[in-house]
Amino acid sequence: MSTIVIQNAAIATVDAASTEHATGHVVIEDGRITAVGSGPAPRDIEGARVVDGTGCLATPGLVNTHHHLYQWITRGLAQDAALFGWLVELYPIWARLTEDTLGAAARGGLAWLAKTGCTTSADHHYVFPRDGGDLLGAEIEAAREIGLRFQPTRGSMDRGRSDGGLPPDEVVERLDDILAASQDAITRYHDPSFDSMLRIGLAPCSPFSVSSDLMVQSASLAREHGVRLHTHLAETLDEEKFCLETHGCTPAEYADKLGWLGPDVWLAHCVHLSDAAIRRFADTQTGTAHCASSNARLGSGHARIKDLLAAGAPVGLGVDGAASQESGMLVEELRQAMYVSRLRALSSDPAEALNARAALRLGTAGGARVLGREAEIGSLEVGKLGDVALWDLTGLGHAGIADPVAALVFGPPAPLRLLAVGGRPVVEDGALTTADEDALARACRTAARSLTEVS
Numbered sequence: 380m381s382t383i384v385i386q387n388a389a390i391a392t393v394d395a396a397s398t399e400h401a402t403g404h405v406v407i408e409d410g411r412i413t414a415v416g417s418g419p420a421p422r423d424i425e426g427a428r429v430v431d432g433t434g435c436l437a438t439p440g441l442v443n444t445h446h447h448l449y450q451w452i453t454r455g456l457a458q459d460a461a462l463f464g465w466l467v468e469l470y471p472i473w474a475r476l477t478e479d480t481l482g483a484a485a486r487g488g489l490a491w492l493a494k495t496g497c498t499t500s501a502d503h504h505y506v507f508p509r510d511g512g513d514l515l516g517a518e519i520e521a522a523r524e525i526g527l528r529f530q531p532t533r534g535s536m537d538r539g540r541s542d543g544g545l546p547p548d549e550v551v552e553r554l555d556d557i558l559a560a561s562q563d564a565i566t567r568y569h570d571p572s573f574d575s576m577l578r579i580g581l582a583p584c585s586p587f588s589v590s591s592d593l594m595v596q597s598a599s600l601a602r603e604h605g606v607r608l609h610t611h612l613a614e615t616l617d618e619e620k621f622c623l624e625t626h627g628c629t630p631a632e633y634a635d636k637l638g639w640l641g642p643d644v645w646l647a648h649c650v651h652l653s654d655a656a657i658r659r660f661a662d663t664q665t666g667t668a669h670c671a672s673s674n675a676r677l678g679s680g681h682a683r684i685k686d687l688l689a690a691g692a693p694v695g696l697g698v699d700g701a702a703s704q705e706s707g708m709l710v711e712e713l714r715q716a717m718y719v720s721r722l723r724a725l726s727s728d729p730a731e732a733l734n735a736r737a738a739l740r741l742g743t744a745g746g747a748r749v750l751g752r753e754a755e756i757g758s759l760e761v762g763k764l765g766d767v768a769l770w771d772l773t774g775l776g777h778a779g780i781a782d783p784v785a786a787l788v789f790g791p792p793a794p795l796r797l798l799a800v801g802g803r804p805v806v807e808d809g810a811l812t813t814a815d816e817d818a819l820a821r822a823c824r825t826a827a828r829s830l831t832e833v834s
Contacts, residue, residue: 381427381428381802381803381804382406382407382408382409382424382426382427382428382802383405383406383407383427383428383430383765383797383799383802383804384404384405384406384407384420384424384427384428384429384430385404385405385406385430385432385437385767385769385797386404386419386420386429386430386431386432387402387404387431387432387433388402388403388404388405388432388433388435388436388437388769389401389402389403389432389435389436389437389783390403390404390405390415390436390437390438390759391436391437391438391736391739391759391783391784392415392439392758392759392760393438393439393739393740393743393744393757393758393759394744394758394759394760395758397736397740399784400416400417401417402417402418403415403416403417403418403437404416404417404418404419404420404421405437405759405767406420406424406427407765407767407799407802408424408765408802409802410574410764410765410801410802410803411574411762411763411764411765411802412759412760412761412762412763412764412765412767413761414761415759415760415761430769430796430797432769432796433773434771434772434773435769435770435771435772435773435796436769436770436772436783436784436786436787436793437759437767437768437769437770438496438739438743438759438767438768438770438787439498439743439744439747439756439757439758439759439766439767439768440496440497440498440499440743440756440766440767440768440798440799440800441495441496441497441498441499441696441709441710441742441743441746441768442497442498442499442500442695442696442709442742442743442745442746442747442749442750442752442756442757443492443497443499443500443501443696443697443698443709443746444501444645444647444666444668444695444696444697444746444749444750445501445503445609445647445668445670445697445698445699446488446492446500446501446502446503446697446698446699446700446701447502447503447504447505447699447700447701447702448481448484448485448488448489448502448504448518448521448700448701449473449476449480449481449484449485449504449506449514449518449700450473450484450488450700450701450702450703451484451485451487451488451491451701451707451823452480452483452484452487452823452826452827452830453469453472453473453701453702453827453830453831454701454702454705454827455705456468456469456472456702456831457469457702460677461615461617461677461678461679462614462615462617462618462677462679463545463615463617465677465702465703466545466546467545469702470506470546470547470550471547472830472831473506473508473550473830474506474508474547474549474550475508475829475830476506476508476511476514476830477508477510477511477512478511478512478513478514478516478517479512479517479826480826480829480830481504481511481514481517481518482517482518482520482521483819483822483823483825483826484823484826485502485517485518485521485522486521486524486525486814486819486822486823487819487820487822487823488701488707489521489522489525489527489529490525490811490813490814490816490819491707491708492527492698492707492708492709493525493526493527493798493805493806493811493813494795494798494806494809494810494811494816495707495708495709495710495711495792495795496709496710496768496770496795496798497527497709497710498527498528498756498766498767498768498798498799498800498805499527499528499529499530499746499747499750499752499756499766500522500527500528500529500530501530501531501532501580501609501668501697501750502518502529502530502531502532503531503532503534503582503584503609503611503647504518504531504532504533504534505534505535505536505582505583505584505588506534506536506550507535507550507552507560508549508550509549515531515533515560515564515568518531519531519568519577522576522577523576523577524813524814525805525811525813525814526800526803526805526813527800527805528575528576528577528756528766528800528801529576529577529578530577530578530579530580530607530750531568531577531579531580532579532580532581532582532607532609533560533561533564533565533579533580533581533582534582534583534584535552535557535560535561535581535582535583535584535589535593535597536550536551536552536583536584536588536589537551537552537553537554537557537583537589537590537593538551538587538588538589538590538593539551542590543625544587544588544589545587545588546588551588554590554592554593554596557583557593557597558596558597558600561581561597561600561601562600564579565579565581565600565604565606569604569606571605573754573755573764574755574764574801576801578606578607578750579606580601580606580607580608580609581597581598581600581601581606581607581608581609582597582608582609582610583597583610584610584611585610585611585612585614585618586611586612586618586621586622586625586626586630586633586634587618587621589610591626591637594610594637594639595637595638598637598638598639601643602643606643607643607644607645607750607751608639608641608643608644608645609644609645609646609647609668610634610639610646610647611646611647611648612630612631612634612646612647612648612649613629613630613631613646613648613649613650613651613652613656614647614648614649614650614651614674614679615650615651615677615679615680616651616680618630618651619651629651629653629656630651631649631652631653631656631659631660632656634646635659640659640660640663640665641663641664641665642663642664642665642751643751644663644665644666645665645666645667645668645693645695645749645750646665646666646667646668647667647668647670647697647699648667648668648669648670648673648674648679648682649667649669649682649687650674650679650680650681650682651680652682652683652687654686657683657686657687657690657692658690660687660690660692661687661690661691661692664692664693665692665693666692666693666694666695666748666749666750667682667684667687667692667693667694667695667749668695668696668697668749669682669684669694669695669696669697669712669716669741670696670697670698670699670704670712671696671712671715671716671718671719672698672699672704672706672711672712672715673697673698673699673700673703673704674719675715675719676703676704677703681719681722681723682719683723684716684719684720684733684741685720685723685724685731685732685733688737693745693748693749694741694745694749695741695742695745695746695747695748695749695750696709696712696713696716696741696742696745696746697709697712698712708792709742710742710787710792710793711792712742713735713738713739713741713742713787713788714738714788714789716733716738716741716742717732717733717734717735717737717738717788720732720733721733735782735784735785735787735788735789736784738788739784739787739788743757743758744757744758745757764801765799765800765801765802766799766800766801767797767798767799768795768797768798769795769796769797769798770783770787770793770794770795770796771793771794771795771796771809772786772787772790772793774793774794776790776791776793777790777791777793794808794809795807795808795809796808
């Protein structure tokens, strides 16, 4: 493992004190940060690779807390639908997923995340066609090849249309099969070590696609093995109506009744939360994956992120599935989260909304906290893992923006001079180092055609 010394860069550490350096250094040795501060590195290190960061901004690698990688090959469909109609249109296409097509999608989506500054990504995979093969294994292998730190969740659906759910029966599984597969995923893959590249979570899909029994038993299994829990919650008003009619309570109240609030739980979207729900999230330290672009694409609404943060609840950012957020860039979610916050604040005071540095914190330290990895990643501090993004701000797109953090968040997506995961370069000078990008693109096009061009 090489030693990397970044010199002459602006640095946003995103530590607890929000320390920044106008010109400074970051040193990564044996996969961990050993020095960070102003000016040149404190000592010469024999054999170190020195990266000149002049004109660049060094930040922690971005942390993506919610994704559906399989959707990378079903982008651009159901363009004008809200969530329920979008799902109804896409479920039959997703029912044709195979190990090979999912592998192509995951490689493409993860490579794009890397090229746009992400070093850690969660994934929520919940569609398991009966003859699809080892779908979870396919995306885990893809993450290993691309080189990102990966936190996939073994998702599930057991409530099809015949049981009053939304998905067609052919894409749901039996409860016992889900629990057995969940146990197997934990046993085969979960690595709880400090520098783990792979951690597993359990993730029944949503209140309208799973049974209460699946929610309760998944939570029990996850807590027995010390893994985290994830699901969609309070994404749309249609979901709230479904829960009120089916369960006699709101989605947040339903999750609470089932034991699905707590510091080992993070929930995607959480657009429609009451004041009481926000207080409950804060009291239980339940995390939220904020997916601003997807919520806008599907017309779901504006999540109350500033209220969650003010209450003390953990919040990170997610790109969500690429079929509802075709860009797939977590760096863009920094700006989108800030903009959405300001739209919500127009009736009061925009200055009370998120600013550029708060948005950067959501995409780094906030995401690390949501995934339970705040001691390891999410900030540039001595002892943490060497997951670093070095953003090149020297080009025309950022010319004249004196504040480098504002340039990153307000400006167009910045190219990467370097992206390192545990000190290993994954992107250099804007190009992926771990795979052939053209080959990935060809594989994604082929996989997309195999799903959508069916007679």
